[in-house]
Amino acid sequence: MIYRLRISLFLFLFLCVSAPAADHLSNPLADSPNWKLLQKFQKTITHDEFERLLRGVYCTHGISEDFIRVDEKVACILMDRDAQSWFTLRFATSEAKAAAIPRWWRAARVLPKSKKAGPLSGLKIALDPGHIGGAWAKMEERWFKSGDAAPVEEGEMTLFVAKMLAEKLRALGARVSFVRDKTEPITPYRPNDFRETARAVLKAEGVENPPEDFQRPDDPSREQTVRWQSEILFYRTSEIRERARRVNSNLRPDVVLCLHFNAEAWGDERNPTLTDKNHLHLLVNGSYLPAELEPDDLRFEMLRRLLSRAFDEEIKIADVAALAVAKKSGLPAYEYTKDIVTKVGTSGYVYARNLAATRLYQCPVVYFEPYVMNSVDVFARVQAGDYEGTRIVNGIERPSIYREYVDGVVDGLVEYYRATR
Numbered sequence: 001m002i003y004r005l006r007i008s009l010f011l012f013l014f015l016c017v018s019a020p021a022a023d024h025l026s027n028p029l030a031d032s033p034n035w036k037l038l039q040k041f042q043k044t045i046t047h048d049e050f051e052r053l054l055r056g057v058y059c060t061h062g063i064s065e066d067f068i069r070v071d072e073k074v075a076c077i078l079m080d081r082d083a084q085s086w087f088t089l090r091f092a093t094s095e096a097k098a099a100a101i102p103r104w105w106r107a108a109r110v111l112p113k114s115k116k117a118g119p120l121s122g123l124k125i126a127l128d129p130g131h132i133g134g135a136w137a138k139m140e141e142r143w144f145k146s147g148d149a150a151p152v153e154e155g156e157m158t159l160f161v162a163k164m165l166a167e168k169l170r171a172l173g174a175r176v177s178f179v180r181d182k183t184e185p186i187t188p189y190r191p192n193d194f195r196e197t198a199r200a201v202l203k204a205e206g207v208e209n210p211p212e213d214f215q216r217p218d219d220p221s222r223e224q225t226v227r228w229q230s231e232i233l234f235y236r237t238s239e240i241r242e243r244a245r246r247v248n249s250n251l252r253p254d255v256v257l258c259l260h261f262n263a264e265a266w267g268d269e270r271n272p273t274l275t276d277k278n279h280l281h282l283l284v285n286g287s288y289l290p291a292e293l294e295p296d297d298l299r300f301e302m303l304r305r306l307l308s309r310a311f312d313e314e315i316k317i318a319d320v321a322a323l324a325v326a327k328k329s330g331l332p333a334y335e336y337t338k339d340i341v342t343k344v345g346t347s348g349y350v351y352a353r354n355l356a357a358t359r360l361y362q363c364p365v366v367y368f369e370p371y372v373m374n375s376v377d378v379f380a381r382v383q384a385g386d387y388e389g390t391r392i393v394n395g396i397e398r399p400s401i402y403r404e405y406v407d408g409v410v411d412g413l414v415e416y417y418r419a420t421r
């Protein structure tokens, strides 16, 4: 399940504009872009390739000339709107003359071939079980409970899937690491560390003297309280940024698999709405909305991602993995009702979307969103728990939902790497 896009972006920009520093950042914890890091991408990409990725993947909702201008030989990207300074990216004159792309991760086609050691041998996979779970599940709004049934907690379920998946991937030769391996946050900060920042965010949104607390988890005015804002800065903004630091500085995998379960709006967490809808989709980074190209950090991170050419690898993995999970689960493709995504690839299940994790992890990232947790069927399967073999659950004989998820992902990876290495 994905965190909702927040509108606070513009208002935060407004706050930044009034501050003496010239950076226009998307959120209070964002890093100022270091544009010099893009120098190493000079002449690594042709004009046509750049245009293909820019228009077809990353800026599918249009680009203002105020931010990015593309010429025959160069692309110019706005660095500082006050100084009107621009970064100039020089294109390679041909594919053959393009300089090597600086990056740590390896695409499948450059991995050493190893017929004997298994299709995934030597492949470095980082597993990122979505959310935190445990004592934090209610705060994250990833918890509901229906009557006397056991609670449904996404952060616990994704960790269970990740642990089962790791065993199978290791048996196939992969070197597996965890971005999170327990139901505790990676970030050293806690909500109380963000109370002053939360007040500043609310002030920028025009909320003077915000209430400190809220009473009910489904109270719509909770978003204007210091507590809610400081909690979201903790479990979303700070936690995902800390996970990105771990991925980019320590783990340095060839691919990250972000593991989630989806949900439809369930309303009251203690009297949740169950639905008949159940579906599957996968996400890769892209589809930046025009407003998301305005903050300096997002524009920089978009460009860094485009130039790394992570898309060309992750879309191939995602397409094959999506079809494998669809085959195991029988789930239909999710169709977005809001125009914030762009369908990419060939499977019909994969969308480009600008999520923090898919943007900040500097390698291919495939983000799984199978199963609607509050569908009648998935709810029954979660209550059945994990088991070996098959059982009749909600009238259908099948494996546990966790094993089905794991087997789909494993099948997809094996098929992709076997065919490509």
Ligand SMILES: [Zn+2]
Pocket (backbone or CB within 6 Å): 001, 002, 130, 131, 154, 260, 261, 262
């Ligand atoms: Zn999720």
